[in-house]
Amino acid sequence: MKTEDLQKVVTLKYQNGDYPTKVFLDLNVVIRLATIKRWYKMIDETGSINLSLPPGAPRTARTSAAIKKIKKKLQKNYVSTRTLAIDLGISHESVRTILREDLRCRPYKHLIEPALTEEHKEKRKKFANWIRTNFRKEETLKILFSDEKMFDIEGVYNTQNDRIWAATRDEANQKGGIHQKKKFPLKVIVWLGVCSKGVSPLVIFEQGTVNHDRY
Structure with a gap:
């Protein structure tokens, strides 16, 4: 039932002397009792239901x-x-x-993507076309994709979200509120390969980098 039809029904029942609660039950709870009471008040004051203005006090901030x-x-x-x-x-x-x-807006985070130049894009297209031209599907299944990543042993500490609730700063410090960090933390490099058969075991390099000989 449309709002205009509901207004006509409520107005008719008001004229018949029905109380808001009875109207609420007769309409099978399709409209809130608070709304029916507000409409009754409009009819008392103006003689009709006028929804041209929003209910409540006028806006002072959302103008x-x-x-x-x-x-x-x-x-x-x-x-x-x-x-x-x-x-x-x-x-x-x-x-x-x-x-x-x-304004129907939502907050969105910044997306991180590679800063590719037109030259980079062109080289990737040439490589993809070269693969399609020189390799059959069965041969592409033998290609191994690999990459390495450097990890900080101390992990990641989020100063914004990691909070300690305490009455004083001293109490917070006693509860572990001081995070100590080395000037030169230990780091390890982790290598991983992926192919059509699955994922390779993790290879951890605790010292040095992955140069040509180690690869």
Whole structure:
């Protein structure tokens, strides 16, 4: 049932003297009881149901002017919600609400991809065409793809998300709030190969790099 039809039914039942609770039950709970009561109040005050204006107090932060300013600033590559809040003189949460609900935007992380030049792309195309021309499918199954990666023995420490709840800084330090890091941490290189038969065992180089002889 459309909203206009529901408004007509509620208005008719109001004129018949039905209470909001009875209307709520008669409509088989297709509309909230709070909405029916709000519509009854509109009929009492104006004689009809007028939904041209949103319910509640008028907006003080999510105004059309603020929405237009934020939409204009979104044309830049990087926009900070906190900076927008300071510039517009509204709360940080109001800015996030405008972005999400009024402008239908979502926060996306930066994607990391190789910085390929046109020369790199052309060489990759030539290599792919060379493989297709000079290798049969059975021969391509014998190709081994390999790569190596250097790992820090101390691991990765996230200063933003790793938090310790404590009453004082001293108490936090006693709970392990100090993370010590060496100036030159130990590192190892891990080598791995992949082919049509599966993945090779991990090869760990605790010293040195993978040069031509070691490969």
